[in-house]
Amino acid sequence: MIGLFVQADIVVQIVMIVLVLASFWSWAIIIDKILRFRRISADADEFENEFWSGGNLEDLQRRVGSSPDNPLAMLFAAAMKEWARSTEKGLGKHAHTGLQARIHQVMRVTIDREVERLEKYLGFLATVGSTATFLGLFGTVWGIMNSFQSIAATKDTSLAVVAPGIAEALFATALGLVAAIPAVVAYNKFSNDLQRMITRLEGFAGEFSAILSRQLDLSD
Structure with missing residues (x-):
């Protein structure tokens, strides 16, 4: 393979270098995302077990902290922060609707921010998956x-004249496939993982919003 690269035309060499770099960067992203989604899923399971154990929400908030490194816990912390900020001076019944709207908005913004963080670099995988093959073909x-x-x-x-150039050319196609196939497979997997996390976050936001709404009704 090194011989094919050395003997190739400068344009083909540039194509090969770009494809190899894209492949290495894609695998770095793939490994990082695998570890990140696995850790986030485990942390989310642990947090939900604590949340639904029936303990005090304020105690759970203190354990979670203000900036947890998990989307589900971050969603909870943001909602509880808005709740505490709005209720520390007391609320009249007329203010309940406004508080519910603010908590809903805070959770919506938090979901969007966490989703944006999780989908970072997925665009690169999509780009490599859709263009590497064509770059190799070029x-x-x-x-x-x-x-x-x-x-x-x-x-x-004679074959001796054309074989080296054709071999170098086909090697560029092979590199394009090596870069594109893992990127496409990984992008589809991570997109599904991200969609499941979004569904989980939105489901938790709806349930937690209902819990806080009941708390407001009991406080009347």
């Missing part, structure tokens, strides 16, 4: 053009 076409130019220059159609 290198292949360029290499084959050089092979035909060699035939024209030497006026020799």
Whole structure:
């Protein structure tokens, strides 16, 4: 493979370098996302077990902290912070609707922020998955053009003349596939994981909003 790279035309070499770098960066993103989604899922399970255990919400808030590194806990912390800020001076019945709207808005903003954080670099995987094959094909076409130019220059159609250029060209296509296939598979997997997390966050937000609404009704 090193020999094919060294003997290739400068344009094909640039294509190969770009594809190799894209492949390495894609795998770095893939490994990072696998570990991140696995950790987030485990932390979310642990948090939900604590949340639904029936303990005091203020105690859970103190344990979670103000900036937890988990979307579900972050959603809870943001809602509880708004709740505490709005109820510390007392609320009249007329203010309950406004508080519910603010808590809902805070949770919506938190969900959007956490989703944006989780989908970081997914666009790169999508780009590599959709363009790497065509970039490799460009290198292949360029290499084959050089092979035909060699035939024209030497006026020799033997395999020894055209084989090196064709081999270099096909190697560019192979690199394009090596970069594109994992990126496409990983992008689809992480998109599904992200969608499941969004559904989980929105479901928790709805349930927690109902709990806080009942708390407001009991405080009347």
